[in-house]
Amino acid sequence: MKHYTFTKSERLCSKRLIEHLFDKGQRFVAFPFSVYWCVMPNDAIPDNAQVLINVSKRKFKRAVDRNRTKRVIRECYRLHKYELYDLLEAKNYKILLSLSYIQDKKRNYASMEVKYLNMLNQLLKAIDGNTSDIAKTDN
RNA sequence: AACGGCAACUGUUCUAUCGUCGGUUGUGCAUGCAAUCGGAGGAAAGUCCGGGCAACAAAGAGUCGCCAUACUUCCUAACAGGAAGGUGUUUUCUGCAAAAGGGAACAACAGCAAGUGCCACAGAAAAUAACCGCUGCUUUUAAAAGCAGUAAGGGUGAAAAUGUGAGGUAAGAGCUCACACUAAGGUGUAGUGAUAUAUCUUGGGGGUAAACCUUAUGGGUUGAAAGACCAAAUAUACCGACAGUUAAGAGUCGACUCGCUCGUUGUCGGGGGGUAGGUUGAUUGAGGCUUUUGGCAACAAAAGUCCUAGAUAAAUGAUAGAACUGUUUCUUUAUAAAUGAGAGAUUGACAGAACCCGGCUUAUAGGUUGCCGUUUUUU
RNA sequence: CGGGGUGUGGCGCAGUUGGCUAGCGCACUUGCAUGGGGUGCAAGGGGUCGAAAGUUCGAGUCUUUUCACCCCGA
Numbered sequence: 001m002k003h004y005t006f007t008k009s010e011r012l013c014s015k016r017l018i019e020h021l022f023d024k025g026q027r028f029v030a031f032p033f034s035v036y037w038c039v040m041p042n043d044a045i046p047d048n049a050q051v052l053i054n055v056s057k058r059k060f061k062r063a064v065d066r067n068r069t070k071r072v073i074r075e076c077y078r079l080h081k082y083e084l085y086d087l088l089e090a091k092n093y094k095i096l097l098s099l100s101y102i103q104d105k106k107r108n109y110a111s112m113e114v115k116y117l118n119m120l121n122q123l124l125k126a127i128d129g130n131t132s133d134i135a136k137t138d139n
Numbered sequence: 140a141a142c143g144g145c146a147a148c149u150g151u152u153c154u155a156u157c158g159u160c161g162g163u164u165g166u167g168c169a170u171g172c173a174a175u176c177g178g179a180g181g182a183a184a185g186u187c188c189g190g191g192c193a194a195c196a197a198a199g200a201g202u203c204g205c206c207a208u209a210c211u212u213c214c215u216a217a218c219a220g221g222a223a224g225g226u227g228u229u230u231u232c233u234g235c236a237a238a239a240g241g242g243a244a245c246a247a248c249a250g251c252a253a254g255u256g257c258c259a260c261a262g263a264a265a266a267u268a269a270c271c272g273c274u275g276c277u278u279u280u281a282a283a284a285g286c287a288g289u290a291a292g293g294g295u296g297a298a299a300a301u302g303u304g305a306g307g308u309a310a311g312a313g314c315u316c317a318c319a320c321u322a323a324g325g326u327g328u329a330g331u332g333a334u335a336u337a338u339c340u341u342g343g344g345g346g347u348a349a350a351c352c353u354u355a356u357g358g359g360u361u362g363a364a365a366g367a368c369c370a371a372a373u374a375u376a377c378c379g380a381c382a383g384u385u386a387a388g389a390g391u392c393g394a395c396u397c398g399c400u401c402g403u404u405g406u407c408g409g410g411g412g413g414u415a416g417g418u419u420g421a422u423u424g425a426g427g428c429u430u431u432u433g434g435c436a437a438c439a440a441a442a443g444u445c446c447u448a449g450a451u452a453a454a455u456g457a458u459a460g461a462a463c464u465g466u467u468u469c470u471u472u473a474u475a476a477a478u479g480a481g482a483g484a485u486u487g488a489c490a491g492a493a494c495c496c497g498g499c500u501u502a503u504a505g506g507u508u509g510c511c512g513u514u515u516u517u518u
Numbered sequence: 519c520g521g522g523g524u525g526u527g528g529c530g531c532a533g534u535u536g537g538c539u540a541g542c543g544c545a546c547u548u549g550c551a552u553g554g555g556g557u558g559c560a561a562g563g564g565g566u567c568g569a570a571a572g573u574u575c576g577a578g579u580c581u582u583u584u585c586a587c588c589c590c591g592a
Contacts, residue, residue: 003157003158004157004158005157005158005159006158006159007159007171011452012452013451013452013453014415014416014452018452052452053452054452062184062490062491063184063490063491064489064490064491066491067456067491068456068491071159071455071456071457072456072457074158074159074456074457075157075158075456075457075458076457078157078158078159078457079157079158079457079458109457109458110458
């Protein structure tokens with residue numbers, strides 16, 4: 001049975017790992033998301049993936065709107081995380097992931113889910129395709 | 140009754156599934172899993188004031204500077220906050236009335252009679268005033284000119300040397316007097332007081348202190364990323380004790396004075412910086428609620444009762460359904476109309492704790508209550 | 519969380535002790551000049567001085583509140 005959890009070990013909290021991600025990670029844009037991701041050695045992080053969700057103060061002035069957007073994105077990640085995990089377990093990878101919301105318009109869950117799935121497909125393809133690069137970063 | 144304004148209070152609810160943070164219990168002990176309980180606001184916001192708390196070799200003193208406050212009394216831990224009162228201004232009502240009185244709102248309401256500055260344009264003149272005018276004298280046929288006096292009248296302007304009446308004079312003028320306006324002081328009455336009122340004395344004459352400033356009162360500085368502890372790690376900053384040295388210099392608002400502390404070298408002892416973590420500070424408090432008593436009120440006291448978020452790359456969410464609220468469309472019912480019933484669509488404000496309290500300010504759909512204004516109708 | 523600063527035509531800036539109709543450069547429009555364009559010369563349009571209150575006879579300037587943006591400390 002699959003548990004759609006989102007605990008502390010699945011979140012990216014370490015300052016060092018965040019700097020590593022933005023330094024060496026790969027970036028692509030799937031509107032309205034800007035995504036950074038990078039592959040880590042197996043013992044570096046406890047779970048399959050650690051994610052951080054980022055909504056800029058520039059885009060949403062009010063704290064209420066920022067929190068709402070983060071929560072909606074988090075729900076998308078939580079309910080669709082096994083699509084990502086299945087691939088990672090098959091490949092035996094662990095990754096860091098950063099999702100930045102770069103639109104300045106609010107969305108409800110249904111609209112967000114469509115955009116999220118679109119982004120997720122791009123991410124899965126990228127992970128699948130970049131096998132050779134991962135070996136280099138590992139070494 | 141409708142509409143508008145202001146103030147106060149309130150500011151969606153329930154069920155299911157998945158998830159999140161904290162507490163407790165059970166199990167387990169590479170800290171997870173299960174159950175159960177709890178989990179944003181009136182402004183959590185702006186960071187504008189006042190405290191608590193913490194650190195600083197003195198977190199010592201004085202003078203000047205700097206900053207803030209400014210009718211009175213009270214409340215409060217404190218405040219630039221609040222309550223009550225006084226005074227003034229605006230508006231409205233009663234009223235023949237800019238007499239008097241009632242209601243509401245607002246006030247950066249100490250001092251331009253301490254000094255200095257400023258007052259564009261217009262105007263003679265914007266503060267030791269004199270263009271036209273008025274009066275007298277001289278020259279002169281007269282008109283007019285010159286000299287002297289004067290500030291009633293004129294026009295300009297936001298503002299023009301206090302207003303009215305009488306005396307007075309060549310003409311006039313606070314030049315003199317009465318009344319009015321107004322400052323300081325004394326006395327009586329009412330009041331804790333601001334002040335009101337009556338009276339006496341000495342005066343005063345443009346405005347501006349959100350102009351410099353004067354007077355009175357208050358202010359040490361910094362800010363929880365303060366600070367305390369623990370583990371990992373390790374060149375040697377720093378600290379303490381003892382001994383020697385006493386000159387320059389340094390020290391947490393700016394300057395100066397006095398005072399205080401430190402200093403440089405050696406020995407011994409203790410461990411620091413950078414990096415990245417954890418615990419604490421940190422949620423029981425000037426706490427909330429109810430009742431009683433005191434007080435016009437703010438508020439205070441007593442008794443009873445309750446424990447009610449604690450995150451840290453930052454928790455309180457998502458989905459589905461139902462109800463409720465408002466708006467709008469359609470159908471239907473009775474009807475002059477308002478309205479009632481059903482169905483569909485749509486909507487639910489402002490806004491998210493970051494050490495904690497007391498205020499202030501600003502934002503706020505809808506609902507309730509109170510006050511004020513406008514319009515209409517009835518009596 | 520704390521501290522500092524800036525908002526003035528389309529853009530970049532002046533405007534210091536309140537005062538007459540708010541200026542300057544570039545850009546824009548029109549005309550002249552040229553065979554045409556640029557350069558040049560002449561004329562012109564365009565501003566509620568970020569917003570709202572207040573003080574004052576009078577506010578871009580002074581005071582308060584508020585909105586937006588930028589920078590710094592950690």
